[in-house]
Amino acid sequence: MLKNGYKIIPNGNKRTTQILKPVKRELSPELKSLIDELSKAEWHRSTQGNSHEYIIRNKYPELYDKLQELIKKHGIYGKHKKWTYRYYFCEDGMKYWIIPPVLNRAKADTGQL
Secondary structure, three states, X not given: OOOOOOEEEEOOOOOOEEEEOOOXXXXXXXHHHHHHHHHHOOOEEOOOOOOOEEEEOOOOHHHHHHHXXXXXXXXXXXXXXXEEEEEEXXXXXXXXXXXXXXXXXXXXXXXXX
């Protein structure tokens, strides 16, 4: 189990992984505040199949920096096609990753990292 409550289960195929949703737990005030900030941000849809959303660091530098720190501390590595990213699975049901200067997010229950 990951520190944020999600379980990562190998799917038999080295390229995919199942992600189980976390059990509800009490959130810290800091995490509640961060989730509130994330929900208020103006996310843009990706042009690559609308599979994820993104924000640019210049518009939300504090939010970007907070997520970058969480990804560094609690993120896990996963592959998407031929690229490897570090993902943070948040209690808001989303996974976040950074491709500087862009902060990306997608639903965590997509079943693939």
